[in-house]
Amino acid sequence: MRYASGRHFLQIPGPTNVPERVLRAIGQATIDHRGPEFSRLAIDVFQGLQKVFKTGGAVVIYPSSGTGAWEASLVNTLSPGDKVLMFETGYFAALWRDVARKLGLEVDFVPGDWRRGIDPAVVEAKLGADRDRQIRAVAVVHNETSTGATSRVHDVRKAIDRAGHPALLMVDTISSLASIDYRHDEWGVDVTVCCSQKGLMLPPGLGLNAVSAKALEASKTARLPRAYWDWQAMLRDNPAGFFPYTPATNLLCGLRESLRMLFEEGLDRVFARHLRHAEATRRAVRAWGLEILCQNPAEYSPALTTAVMPEGYDADALRKLILEKFDMSLGTGLGKLKGKVFRIGHMGDFNDLMLAGTLCGIEMGLSLADVPFAKGGVTAALDFLSDR
Numbered sequence: 001m002r003y004a005s006g007r008h009f010l011q012i013p014g015p016t017n018v019p020e021r022v023l024r025a026i027g028q029a030t031i032d033h034r035g036p037e038f039s040r041l042a043i044d045v046f047q048g049l050q051k052v053f054k055t056g057g058a059v060v061i062y063p064s065s066g067t068g069a070w071e072a073s074l075v076n077t078l079s080p081g082d083k084v085l086m087f088e089t090g091y092f093a094a095l096w097r098d099v100a101r102k103l104g105l106e107v108d109f110v111p112g113d114w115r116r117g118i119d120p121a122v123v124e125a126k127l128g129a130d131r132d133r134q135i136r137a138v139a140v141v142h143n144e145t146s147t148g149a150t151s152r153v154h155d156v157r158k159a160i161d162r163a164g165h166p167a168l169l170m171v172d173t174i175s176s177l178a179s180i181d182y183r184h185d186e187w188g189v190d191v192t193v194c195c196s197q198k199g200l201m202l203p204p205g206l207g208l209n210a211v212s213a214k215a216l217e218a219s220k221t222a223r224l225p226r227a228y229w230d231w232q233a234m235l236r237d238n239p240a241g242f243f244p245y246t247p248a249t250n251l252l253c254g255l256r257e258s259l260r261m262l263f264e265e266g267l268d269r270v271f272a273r274h275l276r277h278a279e280a281t282r283r284a285v286r287a288w289g290l291e292i293l294c295q296n297p298a299e300y301s302p303a304l305t306t307a308v309m310p311e312g313y314d315a316d317a318l319r320k321l322i323l324e325k326f327d328m329s330l331g332t333g334l335g336k337l338k339g340k341v342f343r344i345g346h347m348g349d350f351n352d353l354m355l356a357g358t359l360c361g362i363e364m365g366l367s368l369a370d371v372p373f374a375k376g377g378v379t380a381a382l383d384f385l386s387d388r
Protein backbone atom coordinates (compact mmCIF):
# COMPACT_ATOMS: atom_id res chain seq x y z
CA MET A 1 0.00 0.00 0.00
CA ARG A 2 1.24 3.46 -0.93
CA TYR A 3 1.70 5.88 2.02
CA ALA A 4 -1.30 8.23 2.15
CA SER A 5 -0.50 11.72 3.43
CA GLY A 6 -3.11 13.86 5.18
CA ARG A 7 -6.11 12.31 6.84
CA HIS A 8 -8.37 9.54 5.64
CA PHE A 9 -11.95 10.52 4.83
CA LEU A 10 -14.20 7.98 6.56
CA GLN A 11 -17.51 8.75 4.86
CA ILE A 12 -19.24 5.43 5.32
CA PRO A 13 -22.51 5.66 7.27
CA GLY A 14 -20.85 4.32 10.38
CA PRO A 15 -18.52 3.71 12.02
CA THR A 16 -18.13 7.49 11.84
CA ASN A 17 -15.17 9.80 12.43
CA VAL A 18 -14.20 9.69 16.10
CA PRO A 19 -13.32 13.20 17.37
CA GLU A 20 -9.87 13.83 18.90
CA ARG A 21 -11.45 14.63 22.26
CA VAL A 22 -13.12 11.23 22.34
CA LEU A 23 -9.97 9.40 21.22
CA ARG A 24 -8.00 11.09 24.00
CA ALA A 25 -10.65 10.13 26.56
CA ILE A 26 -10.51 6.51 25.40
CA GLY A 27 -6.69 6.61 25.56
CA GLN A 28 -6.63 7.21 29.32
CA ALA A 29 -5.24 4.51 31.61
CA THR A 30 -7.80 1.77 32.24
CA ILE A 31 -9.40 2.10 35.69
CA ASP A 32 -10.81 -0.37 38.22
CA HIS A 33 -14.34 -1.11 37.12
CA ARG A 34 -15.28 -1.85 40.74
CA GLY A 35 -13.84 1.36 42.16
CA PRO A 36 -15.38 4.78 42.98
CA GLU A 37 -13.96 6.60 39.94
CA PHE A 38 -15.65 4.14 37.61
CA SER A 39 -18.93 4.35 39.49
CA ARG A 40 -19.00 8.14 38.98
CA LEU A 41 -18.18 7.68 35.30
CA ALA A 42 -20.96 5.11 34.80
CA ILE A 43 -23.57 7.22 36.59
CA ASP A 44 -22.62 10.24 34.42
CA VAL A 45 -22.93 8.13 31.29
CA PHE A 46 -26.33 6.68 32.24
CA GLN A 47 -27.68 10.18 32.94
CA GLY A 48 -26.29 11.53 29.67
CA LEU A 49 -27.74 8.64 27.67
CA GLN A 50 -31.18 9.21 29.19
CA LYS A 51 -31.05 12.76 27.81
CA VAL A 52 -30.08 11.53 24.36
CA PHE A 53 -32.76 8.81 24.23
CA LYS A 54 -35.15 11.34 25.85
CA THR A 55 -36.26 8.89 28.49
CA GLY A 56 -36.67 8.90 32.24
CA GLY A 57 -36.41 5.09 32.19
CA ALA A 58 -33.54 2.64 32.28
CA VAL A 59 -30.74 2.44 29.72
CA VAL A 60 -28.72 -0.78 29.50
CA ILE A 61 -25.17 -0.74 28.11
CA TYR A 62 -23.52 -3.91 26.78
CA PRO A 63 -19.99 -4.50 25.55
CA SER A 64 -21.34 -5.48 22.12
CA SER A 65 -22.11 -4.45 18.58
CA GLY A 66 -25.59 -3.34 17.53
CA THR A 67 -26.54 -6.92 16.70
CA GLY A 68 -26.12 -7.84 20.36
CA ALA A 69 -28.44 -4.98 21.33
CA TRP A 70 -31.00 -6.31 18.80
CA GLU A 71 -30.80 -9.75 20.41
CA ALA A 72 -31.14 -8.23 23.89
CA SER A 73 -34.33 -6.38 22.90
CA LEU A 74 -35.95 -9.67 21.84
CA VAL A 75 -34.74 -12.16 24.45
CA ASN A 76 -35.67 -9.90 27.35
CA THR A 77 -39.27 -9.33 26.29
CA LEU A 78 -40.52 -12.32 24.28
CA SER A 79 -41.14 -16.07 24.56
CA PRO A 80 -40.54 -18.91 22.08
CA GLY A 81 -43.08 -18.82 19.22
CA ASP A 82 -44.20 -15.25 19.91
CA LYS A 83 -45.25 -13.31 16.82
CA VAL A 84 -43.34 -10.15 15.80
CA LEU A 85 -44.37 -7.69 13.09
CA MET A 86 -41.39 -6.46 11.05
CA PHE A 87 -41.01 -4.51 7.79
CA GLU A 88 -38.65 -5.00 4.88
CA THR A 89 -37.24 -1.48 4.72
CA GLY A 90 -33.79 -2.74 3.73
CA TYR A 91 -30.80 -4.91 4.59
CA PHE A 92 -30.73 -4.17 8.33
CA ALA A 93 -34.44 -4.79 8.83
CA ALA A 94 -33.87 -8.21 7.19
CA LEU A 95 -30.93 -8.93 9.51
CA TRP A 96 -33.02 -8.08 12.59
CA ARG A 97 -35.70 -10.45 11.24
CA ASP A 98 -33.05 -13.17 10.92
CA VAL A 99 -32.01 -12.68 14.55
CA ALA A 100 -35.66 -13.00 15.62
CA ARG A 101 -36.18 -16.18 13.56
CA LYS A 102 -33.00 -17.79 14.89
CA LEU A 103 -34.30 -17.16 18.41
CA GLY A 104 -37.48 -19.09 17.63
CA LEU A 105 -39.85 -16.15 17.11
CA GLU A 106 -42.45 -16.11 14.37
CA VAL A 107 -41.95 -13.09 12.15
CA ASP A 108 -44.60 -11.52 9.94
CA PHE A 109 -42.24 -9.69 7.55
CA VAL A 110 -44.11 -7.10 5.49
CA PRO A 111 -42.43 -6.90 2.05
CA GLY A 112 -40.89 -3.62 0.89
CA ASP A 113 -38.90 -2.24 -2.06
CA TRP A 114 -35.98 -0.75 -0.02
CA ARG A 115 -36.82 2.75 -1.27
CA ARG A 116 -39.03 4.13 1.50
CA GLY A 117 -39.88 3.79 5.18
CA ILE A 118 -42.71 1.94 6.87
CA ASP A 119 -46.27 2.88 5.93
CA PRO A 120 -48.11 3.57 9.23
CA ALA A 121 -51.41 2.61 7.53
CA VAL A 122 -50.04 -0.92 7.01
CA VAL A 123 -49.11 -1.10 10.70
CA GLU A 124 -52.65 -0.11 11.63
CA ALA A 125 -54.20 -2.60 9.17
CA LYS A 126 -51.98 -5.50 10.34
CA LEU A 127 -52.69 -4.84 14.00
CA GLY A 128 -56.39 -4.24 13.37
CA ALA A 129 -56.59 -7.65 11.66
CA ASP A 130 -54.87 -9.32 14.63
CA ARG A 131 -58.11 -9.73 16.58
CA ASP A 132 -56.84 -12.28 19.09
CA ARG A 133 -53.77 -10.16 19.84
CA GLN A 134 -51.13 -12.68 18.73
CA ILE A 135 -48.60 -10.02 17.72
CA ARG A 136 -46.40 -9.32 20.73
CA ALA A 137 -44.06 -6.73 19.24
CA VAL A 138 -43.75 -4.32 16.32
CA ALA A 139 -40.10 -3.78 15.33
CA VAL A 140 -39.08 -0.73 13.32
CA VAL A 141 -35.72 0.44 11.94
CA HIS A 142 -35.79 4.22 12.35
CA ASN A 143 -33.04 4.99 9.82
CA GLU A 144 -32.33 2.22 7.26
CA THR A 145 -28.58 2.58 6.89
CA SER A 146 -28.62 0.41 3.76
CA THR A 147 -30.98 2.74 1.86
CA GLY A 148 -30.99 6.21 3.39
CA ALA A 149 -34.74 6.12 4.10
CA THR A 150 -36.21 6.81 7.54
CA SER A 151 -39.44 5.55 9.06
CA ARG A 152 -41.78 7.89 10.91
CA VAL A 153 -41.67 6.32 14.36
CA HIS A 154 -44.14 8.72 15.93
CA ASP A 155 -46.68 7.95 13.18
CA VAL A 156 -46.12 4.21 13.72
CA ARG A 157 -46.87 4.75 17.42
CA LYS A 158 -50.08 6.58 16.53
CA ALA A 159 -51.07 3.73 14.18
CA ILE A 160 -50.57 1.20 17.01
CA ASP A 161 -52.72 3.36 19.29
CA ARG A 162 -55.45 3.74 16.65
CA ALA A 163 -55.59 -0.04 16.40
CA GLY A 164 -55.80 -0.18 20.22
CA HIS A 165 -53.21 -2.96 20.13
CA PRO A 166 -51.05 -3.90 23.15
CA ALA A 167 -47.92 -4.95 21.18
CA LEU A 168 -44.56 -3.65 22.34
CA LEU A 169 -42.91 -1.10 20.05
CA MET A 170 -39.20 -1.74 19.44
CA VAL A 171 -37.10 0.72 17.47
CA ASP A 172 -33.60 0.36 16.01
CA THR A 173 -31.97 3.80 16.27
CA ILE A 174 -28.51 2.50 15.44
CA SER A 175 -27.88 5.10 12.74
CA SER A 176 -30.29 7.76 13.99
CA LEU A 177 -29.68 8.38 17.68
CA ALA A 178 -27.84 11.68 18.22
CA SER A 179 -28.20 12.49 14.50
CA ILE A 180 -31.97 12.56 13.94
CA ASP A 181 -34.67 13.80 16.34
CA TYR A 182 -35.75 10.86 18.52
CA ARG A 183 -37.98 10.70 21.63
CA HIS A 184 -38.23 7.36 23.43
CA ASP A 185 -40.76 8.38 26.10
CA GLU A 186 -42.86 10.86 24.13
CA TRP A 187 -43.28 8.41 21.23
CA GLY A 188 -44.18 5.55 23.55
CA VAL A 189 -41.32 3.28 22.49
CA ASP A 190 -40.77 0.19 24.65
CA VAL A 191 -37.27 -0.84 23.64
CA THR A 192 -34.89 1.42 21.73
CA VAL A 193 -31.86 -0.34 20.31
CA CYS A 194 -28.64 1.53 19.58
CA CYS A 195 -24.86 1.22 19.56
CA SER A 196 -21.80 3.40 19.78
CA GLN A 197 -20.30 3.80 16.32
CA LYS A 198 -22.62 6.23 14.54
CA GLY A 199 -24.18 9.41 15.95
CA LEU A 200 -22.53 8.85 19.32
CA MET A 201 -19.13 9.33 17.60
CA LEU A 202 -17.38 6.37 19.25
CA PRO A 203 -15.62 3.34 17.86
CA PRO A 204 -17.77 0.17 17.66
CA GLY A 205 -18.13 -1.82 20.87
CA LEU A 206 -21.10 -0.59 22.93
CA GLY A 207 -24.67 -1.86 22.45
CA LEU A 208 -27.58 -0.02 24.07
CA ASN A 209 -31.18 -0.71 25.06
CA ALA A 210 -33.49 2.00 26.42
CA VAL A 211 -36.30 0.24 28.23
CA SER A 212 -39.86 1.34 29.11
CA ALA A 213 -41.78 0.26 32.22
CA LYS A 214 -44.02 -1.86 29.96
CA ALA A 215 -40.98 -3.66 28.49
CA LEU A 216 -39.63 -4.27 32.00
CA GLU A 217 -42.96 -5.76 32.97
CA ALA A 218 -42.87 -8.00 29.87
CA SER A 219 -39.36 -9.16 30.83
CA LYS A 220 -40.74 -10.69 34.03
CA THR A 221 -42.73 -13.31 32.08
CA ALA A 222 -40.60 -13.54 28.89
CA ARG A 223 -39.25 -17.08 28.46
CA LEU A 224 -36.60 -16.82 25.75
CA PRO A 225 -33.33 -18.06 27.30
CA ARG A 226 -30.91 -15.29 28.22
CA ALA A 227 -27.80 -14.91 30.35
CA TYR A 228 -25.32 -12.34 29.02
CA TRP A 229 -28.15 -10.15 27.72
CA ASP A 230 -30.37 -10.31 30.83
CA TRP A 231 -31.55 -6.83 31.81
CA GLN A 232 -32.24 -7.83 35.41
CA ALA A 233 -28.65 -8.18 36.59
CA MET A 234 -27.74 -4.94 34.82
CA LEU A 235 -30.62 -3.06 36.38
CA ARG A 236 -29.68 -4.42 39.80
CA ASP A 237 -26.06 -3.19 39.62
CA ASN A 238 -26.25 -0.11 37.38
CA PRO A 239 -27.85 2.37 39.82
CA ALA A 240 -24.69 2.24 41.96
CA GLY A 241 -22.53 2.65 38.82
CA PHE A 242 -21.51 -0.97 38.45
CA PHE A 243 -22.01 -3.85 36.02
CA PRO A 244 -22.57 -7.59 36.54
CA TYR A 245 -19.57 -8.31 34.30
CA THR A 246 -16.56 -6.39 33.06
CA PRO A 247 -17.77 -3.34 31.13
CA ALA A 248 -15.89 -1.72 28.23
CA THR A 249 -14.27 0.80 30.60
CA ASN A 250 -12.32 2.83 28.06
CA LEU A 251 -15.21 3.09 25.61
CA LEU A 252 -17.34 4.40 28.48
CA CYS A 253 -14.68 7.10 29.10
CA GLY A 254 -15.09 7.99 25.42
CA LEU A 255 -18.87 7.97 25.72
CA ARG A 256 -18.77 10.45 28.62
CA GLU A 257 -16.74 12.79 26.40
CA SER A 258 -18.94 12.38 23.32
CA LEU A 259 -22.05 13.04 25.43
CA ARG A 260 -20.42 16.24 26.72
CA MET A 261 -19.76 17.30 23.14
CA LEU A 262 -23.35 16.62 22.08
CA PHE A 263 -24.66 18.71 24.98
CA GLU A 264 -22.16 21.53 24.30
CA GLU A 265 -23.44 21.76 20.74
CA GLY A 266 -27.05 21.14 21.83
CA LEU A 267 -29.08 18.23 20.47
CA ASP A 268 -31.36 20.47 18.40
CA ARG A 269 -28.35 22.05 16.71
CA VAL A 270 -26.90 18.60 16.09
CA PHE A 271 -30.14 17.54 14.35
CA ALA A 272 -30.28 20.79 12.32
CA ARG A 273 -26.66 20.28 11.22
CA HIS A 274 -27.46 16.79 9.95
CA LEU A 275 -30.54 18.03 8.06
CA ARG A 276 -28.49 20.77 6.42
CA HIS A 277 -25.67 18.47 5.34
CA ALA A 278 -28.18 15.97 3.98
CA GLU A 279 -29.87 18.67 1.90
CA ALA A 280 -26.52 19.87 0.51
CA THR A 281 -25.58 16.28 -0.36
CA ARG A 282 -28.86 15.64 -2.17
CA ARG A 283 -28.38 18.84 -4.18
CA ALA A 284 -24.97 17.54 -5.27
CA VAL A 285 -26.32 14.09 -6.18
CA ARG A 286 -29.17 15.60 -8.21
CA ALA A 287 -26.84 18.02 -10.00
CA TRP A 288 -24.64 15.07 -10.98
CA GLY A 289 -27.74 13.58 -12.57
CA LEU A 290 -27.70 10.56 -10.28
CA GLU A 291 -30.83 9.20 -8.66
CA ILE A 292 -31.38 9.28 -4.90
CA LEU A 293 -32.44 5.78 -3.79
CA CYS A 294 -35.06 6.98 -1.27
CA GLN A 295 -38.22 7.85 -3.17
CA ASN A 296 -40.18 9.64 -0.48
CA PRO A 297 -38.78 13.13 0.27
CA ALA A 298 -40.54 13.07 3.67
CA GLU A 299 -38.37 10.07 4.54
CA TYR A 300 -34.96 11.26 3.26
CA SER A 301 -32.32 10.36 5.83
CA PRO A 302 -30.51 13.24 7.53
CA ALA A 303 -27.63 10.84 8.30
CA LEU A 304 -26.70 9.37 4.91
CA THR A 305 -27.59 9.63 1.24
CA THR A 306 -27.64 6.66 -1.13
CA ALA A 307 -26.91 7.44 -4.78
CA VAL A 308 -27.88 5.04 -7.57
CA MET A 309 -25.25 4.41 -10.29
CA PRO A 310 -26.22 4.70 -13.96
CA GLU A 311 -27.18 1.30 -15.45
CA GLY A 312 -24.09 -0.76 -16.31
CA TYR A 313 -21.65 1.13 -14.03
CA ASP A 314 -20.29 -0.58 -10.94
CA ALA A 315 -20.55 1.40 -7.70
CA ASP A 316 -17.83 -0.70 -6.07
CA ALA A 317 -15.37 0.05 -8.90
CA LEU A 318 -16.05 3.76 -8.29
CA ARG A 319 -15.58 3.34 -4.53
CA LYS A 320 -12.30 1.46 -5.09
CA LEU A 321 -10.98 4.20 -7.35
CA ILE A 322 -11.97 6.94 -4.87
CA LEU A 323 -10.27 5.04 -2.04
CA GLU A 324 -7.06 4.55 -4.01
CA LYS A 325 -6.89 8.06 -5.48
CA PHE A 326 -8.31 10.20 -2.71
CA ASP A 327 -8.09 8.05 0.42
CA MET A 328 -11.84 8.25 1.05
CA SER A 329 -14.11 5.37 2.09
CA LEU A 330 -17.73 5.48 0.91
CA GLY A 331 -20.42 2.99 1.92
CA THR A 332 -20.90 -0.06 -0.30
CA GLY A 333 -24.28 -1.28 -1.55
CA LEU A 334 -25.56 -4.00 0.79
CA GLY A 335 -27.46 -7.13 -0.17
CA LYS A 336 -29.37 -6.74 -3.42
CA LEU A 337 -27.97 -3.20 -3.83
CA LYS A 338 -24.36 -4.49 -4.13
CA GLY A 339 -22.57 -2.70 -6.97
CA LYS A 340 -25.67 -0.64 -7.79
CA VAL A 341 -25.43 2.17 -5.23
CA PHE A 342 -22.92 3.95 -3.05
CA ARG A 343 -23.72 5.51 0.29
CA ILE A 344 -22.43 8.86 1.50
CA GLY A 345 -22.27 9.10 5.29
CA HIS A 346 -22.77 12.61 6.65
CA MET A 347 -23.38 11.78 10.29
CA GLY A 348 -21.54 12.21 13.54
CA ASP A 349 -18.61 14.59 13.96
CA PHE A 350 -18.87 16.48 10.68
CA ASN A 351 -18.80 20.01 9.27
CA ASP A 352 -19.23 21.99 6.04
CA LEU A 353 -15.65 21.63 4.86
CA MET A 354 -15.60 17.90 5.55
CA LEU A 355 -18.73 17.62 3.42
CA ALA A 356 -17.18 19.80 0.71
CA GLY A 357 -14.09 17.53 0.65
CA THR A 358 -16.30 14.44 0.52
CA LEU A 359 -18.31 15.73 -2.42
CA CYS A 360 -15.12 16.87 -4.23
CA GLY A 361 -13.72 13.35 -3.90
CA ILE A 362 -16.90 11.87 -5.37
CA GLU A 363 -17.06 14.34 -8.25
CA MET A 364 -13.40 13.72 -9.15
CA GLY A 365 -13.98 9.98 -8.84
CA LEU A 366 -17.01 10.07 -11.16
CA SER A 367 -14.85 11.85 -13.78
CA LEU A 368 -11.93 9.46 -13.47
CA ALA A 369 -14.20 6.40 -13.60
CA ASP A 370 -15.82 7.70 -16.81
CA VAL A 371 -19.27 7.49 -15.26
CA PRO A 372 -21.79 9.49 -17.31
CA PHE A 373 -22.68 12.42 -15.05
CA ALA A 374 -22.97 16.22 -15.08
CA LYS A 375 -20.34 18.33 -13.33
CA GLY A 376 -21.60 20.89 -10.85
CA GLY A 377 -22.67 18.80 -7.87
CA VAL A 378 -20.00 20.33 -5.65
CA THR A 379 -21.00 23.83 -6.76
CA ALA A 380 -24.67 23.11 -6.04
CA ALA A 381 -23.79 21.95 -2.54
CA LEU A 382 -21.43 24.88 -1.87
CA ASP A 383 -24.07 27.37 -3.07
CA PHE A 384 -26.50 25.87 -0.57
CA LEU A 385 -23.95 25.77 2.28
CA SER A 386 -22.81 29.35 1.70
CA ASP A 387 -26.30 30.79 1.26
CA ARG A 388 -27.09 33.47 3.85
Ligand SMILES: Cc1ncc(COP(=O)(O)O)c(C=O)c1O
Residues within 6 Å of the ligand: 014, 065, 066, 067, 068, 092, 141, 143, 144, 145, 146, 172, 173, 174, 175, 195, 204
Ligand atom coordinates in the same frame (compact mmCIF):
# COMPACT_ATOMS: atom_id res chain seq x y z
C1 LIG B 1 -29.70 0.32 11.23
C2 LIG B 1 -28.69 -0.71 11.68
N1 LIG B 1 -29.09 -1.71 12.47
C3 LIG B 1 -28.23 -2.65 12.91
C4 LIG B 1 -26.91 -2.65 12.54
C5 LIG B 1 -26.01 -3.74 13.01
O1 LIG B 1 -25.10 -3.23 13.94
P1 LIG B 1 -23.69 -3.94 14.17
O2 LIG B 1 -23.03 -4.09 12.85
O3 LIG B 1 -22.96 -2.99 15.11
O4 LIG B 1 -23.94 -5.25 14.83
C6 LIG B 1 -26.43 -1.62 11.73
C7 LIG B 1 -25.03 -1.57 11.32
O5 LIG B 1 -24.60 -0.74 10.56
C8 LIG B 1 -27.35 -0.63 11.29
O6 LIG B 1 -26.95 0.39 10.51
